[in-house]
Amino acid sequence: MDAVDLARWQFAITTVYHFLFVPVTIGLSAIVAGFHTQWVRTHKPEYLRLTKFFGKLFMINFALGLVTGLVQEFQFGMNWSDYSRFVGDIFGAPLAFEALLAFFLESTFLGVWIFGWGRIPEKLHAASMWLVHIGTLLSAYFILAANSFMQNPVGYRFNPETGRAEMTDFVAILTNKVQLVTFPHVAASAYMVGGAVVMGVAFWLMRRTTDAEDDRLYRKAVRVGAVVALVSGLAVTITGDIQGKIMTEVQPMKMAAAEALYETTDNAPFSVLSIGPLDGSEATRIIEIPGLLSFLGTGDWNAEVEGINDLQISEAAMAAQVGEQYGPEVAALVTADDYAPVIPLTYWSFRLMMGLGFATMGIAALMLWVTRGNRTPSAKWWTTVALVTPLLPIFANSFGWIFTEAGRQPWVVYGLMTTNSAVSPSVSTTEIWVSMSVYTALYAALAVIEVKLFLTYVVRGAEPFVDPAELETDDEDAPLQFAY
């Protein structure tokens, strides 16, 4: 493997891993803040117990999201220095904004929330979790604005004097039409993950408990989680549909790659599954819905969808024209051997994203149904369902990103710079081998530790209720209500 392949593998590993924890952080912070608010409003013990229980799970997850996020920021400069030079004038600002507006807010108020029990007024305490949640959303907004620029560059010009892309309109970058639909799509997906975590964990505990009060507690959490997952799933579906249409307009190659559609076709079908190599030779499509790809891409069942073969020609022509206009140095940035992404990867990740997402919604609906009234299903396989439930939307998120990023290849910034020309020239393949091995080994070990600890805390269940009013004291030797 050469430096580009290695750097790409490292980026894929570290980013997919990072994003296992991010949606949990975004989604769960909102739900914990909701439980906490309910506690402050009603002072019903169940809400405090739920706040503390899911708050602990949130913290176990947050730790890994944070540390793997550090790697993300360093990685652009370390492995992708030519990318950083070429788009830093545009791409850097959202990252700096993210740190200044989002990370400080998130980290500071999480510290306040964790250590604030008994030390700050309860309204402020609940508000601090909301501030953490707002921080996560702001962070998502800025990093997605940066990513949307890579999908659909706007608000910039190429400056031949400095040989780089430069910002001309920051508002245009923040309101990129790709961004305006990607942000709600990603946020809703994160809520779906949060809902599924709460629902799956609580469902497992509900089936295990023999205590009537605990049963009521977990049942409430199951139903809250299921409703969140269902409603946000609906939002994911709607925003995803709009996203498909915008993608067809700004990145037609990605839409063609989603279906492995080689020839430009009217009334283009969408295959739910297929067998075969997906390389344009005859693949056997199983369950094909006529016109559905046309509809997903344009809103019209009969519309023409451009195929990979035609798009190869038009993208090569576009690149050649840019090269001609700005000379050989720029031509090198936009020239690729193949303008199509890895088709089986885009084809399958697109289906896995949607399939896992819809499966989550199905399970949420099912769980609402089987827990209605005071019912609890007794069949053993429900244990498996409960444990698998949180993983489904998390992996749906992963596949969504794999599709988005792999589907943009060979470009790192669509139409502006290829991934091949983005790596650090001064970094050797040995160095990337070292870093990739270190990250992979470290992340694998941390994953094992995290999952074990998470499950330990799940098994432990919600702690019994202790009225915080009884713990209030002015004694300077009083034990802290929370300490490491």
Next chain:
Amino acid sequence: MDLPLIWFCLIGLLWAGYLVLEGFDFGVGALLPVLGRHDTPGLGEKRRRVMLATIGPHWDGNEVWLITAGGAMFAAFPHWYATMFSAFYLPFLFLLVALILRNMGLEYRSKRDDVQWRKRWDATIIGGSIAAPFLVGVALTNLVRGLPIDADFEFTGNLLTLLNPVSLLGGAVIVGLSLTNGAFFLALKTRGPIRDAAQALGWRLGAPTALGAVVLLSWLGFTQGTAWTWMLSVLAAVALVAALAFNHQGREGMAFVGVVITVAATTATYFVALYPAVMPTTLADGTSLTVTNASSSDLTLQIMTGAALVFTPIMLLYTTWTYWTFRKRLSVANIPDPVSVG
């Protein structure tokens, strides 16, 4: 207004803020085996938990100063960010590993009541709290010392280029300053025997650090000093001596302020010595990166300046508020029983 100059100063401030703030939480982490030890069974563990409780609400926010410094370099000086981060490839890899292990230790160590579990995480906290400031010190000293950078802004050296004696000394000084900072912070934030122990440690940590800092800053002064860097260096040295004297008198607040000034003045010395370069080259046919040739466009810098003007005060306000909220001194009496998760 000279926007690149403003951003150069802001980035210097962010690094100074990082070294001051995370400096004391590095120090607290690194001193766990020293101050968190006791012959009475169980008391050592309680002491360690007191120490961690003093930085508990703050260390995560402190670390954001590093992320913001990195983000600001990326946005304001893309070439600086690109050259520096790719040049320091392996040191930054180790820095990230150190920070990851340390952070995980802080978050996870008390989540199980298990001696082995805590011992292992303590090791990552201690190791990370020493390795991280050391690597940052090595990196920043290499910046000032100059690196082989060619005409395309690419680093042409290797790991050994970075491991020169002066930069290793720079790393050691930053570790020493962090340890001193941590000891003074603990003296300020705790009660009882641990406070006395932290205070007593101040001199033993501060004196060798002061010696190292004098050698380091003199090297810097004699090789590339100006009147300004000498003044800042003297300020750093005087503040450190004053801090040790205040500590000796038991004036903990002033001692802490003294060491904060030392760390900030040392960072300022580095940045003033750099200016107008941001990464000077040691190659005759190379090109130094400067605030002019490494910077972003005016528009980007204007937008960033506007955002910094509005949001930095807000951030400083709530950060200060958290330090006020958690101002109470802690002792082993404040430590609750460990969680009962086995």
